[in-house]
Amino acid sequence: MPDLSFFLPGSGWAASGAGAMLEINLDAIAANYRLLNTRTDNAICAAVVKADAYGLGAHRVAPILEQAGANTFFVAHLEEGVRLRSYIAPTAHIFVLHGPMPGTQAEFTRHDLLPVLNSMEQVAGWHAHAGKTGNPLPAALQVDTGMSRFGLSDADVATLEANPDLLDGIDTKLVMSHLACADTPTNPANAMQRDHLRAMAARLPAAPLALSASSGIFLGPDYHFDLVRPGAALYGLAPNDDASNPLRPTVRLGARIVQRRTINAGDGVGYGLTWRAAGPRRIATLGIGYADGFLRHGADGEGCAWLGDYRLPILGRISMDSTTIDVSDVPENVLAQATHVDMIGPRRSVDDVARSAGTIGYEVLTALGSRFHRAYLTQVA
Structure with missing residues (x-):
């Protein structure tokens, strides 16, 4: 029966x-976070709750992840960050992956959100905003290591290296990138992007590094750097097809x-x-x-x-x-x-x-x- x-x-x-x-099993989500956290050595295990926690309800999911130990969260848009701020502790860190759109910089500081700066235009906007406030303002710098999606190019990084004053007032909390082929562990692009991140970061202000999202965690410690940011794995999706799924549905x-x-x-x-x-x-x-x-x-x-x-x-x-x-x-x-x-x-x-x-x-x-x-x-x- x-x-x-x-x-x-x-x-x-x-x-x-x-x-x-x-039916959404919050205990399973928390268990998945704890499992991922145990696999990341000394790296901080953040939690990605963009798209309303992948459609499952960030207002319920984020507090459970916080109870499980998460203190750093990632969302895609400013509005998601503003909403998330009301669900979790004021001491939690919230990164906004798409960065500040023109004219929105003040909203980031008002709600204590950390922008991910993806372009020279966003860097310039955050630099100008910091100048107006008179205080250094925290942000992450994203670099494009080969996915050709978000991030500063090699030419952009060279410009910043030659003109460090462009980063005046920007307190770089993280230098990050994103793997294009992490769900295919044998793809040589993974190692190429890993090495590219190291090379680009060496030309920027010293800061913690981040490369791996869900599937990247399972590539091993050489891809963990200082912070990992799982999303889909929190919600039970298989990190790749090469092994059985260790995550709870x-x-x-x-x-x-x-x-x-x-x-x-x-x-x-x-x-x-x-x-x-x-x-x-x-x-x-x-x-x-x-x-x-x-x-x-x-x-x-x-x-x-x-x-x-x-x-x-x-x-x-x-x-x-x-x-x-x-x-x-x-x-x-x-x-x-x-x-x-x-x-x-x-x-x-x-x-x-x-x-x-x-x-x-x-x-x-x-x-x-x-x-x-x-x-x-x-x-x-």
Whole structure:
């Protein structure tokens, strides 16, 4: 008999009327942070909570990470940093990866946020702002070691080395970069970027160094430097495909069974009638669709739901608010008791869903929408 106790009576699921429920295990997130922290030697283990903690709710996730030992956080945008400041201790450090947009420098100091300066324009803006305040202001410098995305170029670093006054008033707290291929441990680009960071940092003011995010941590101590900044790994995503995932899953997504019916040979299912029954089948319609962030691509191939140990293939196209599955293999007495099926759960991870959709777990997590009833599990007071 499958476990039908997922949606606990106290969760509010039954009364919510929501078509699906997202269970977020805060204790698992904290355990993942502690595991990552043990792997980073003497490096500070920060926590990335951008994109609303990868869609799981920074207002609940960040305090749990803080209780687990995190004191340094990274977000992408100024607005995320402002919100995060109200969730965590005033002594916590918050870095904003995209740095200060023109005219926003005062907001950073008002909310005690640390900008990551990615360009000469941002360096000049922060330099000017520090001059107005009359005090040195903290910031990180990001350098581009080969990803061609964010960061100061070699030419920019040469300019700063030749003109150190351009950094007057900037208290460099961190020199950082980002690995492009960390999820492929054997890729030679990893070592090239590591060495490039060392060379670029030697031409800048002395400061702690940071290179690795989640996957980079698993490349070993030579990539840890002084600070690591895991994001996806906190939320249970596999750091690479070369080894089993040592991280705990942190989410479970269950969809409500809204309707069941029996169809006959030749009957089509869903928009475009792209799937047709070869014989009589029992099917169920679920209250979850692409408007909830459950990805449409690839769902009618490898896509499935689970009820205990019963695999339930997705039939046809996912609709905006609904998904149809084949429940023919489930005994009727079991199905009669079921109120939901797992879309993400013990038998199907976030990474599994991503592979079926031809994407990555990051996209699956951050796409999960706001219509779910959410339940946060924790034993931490």
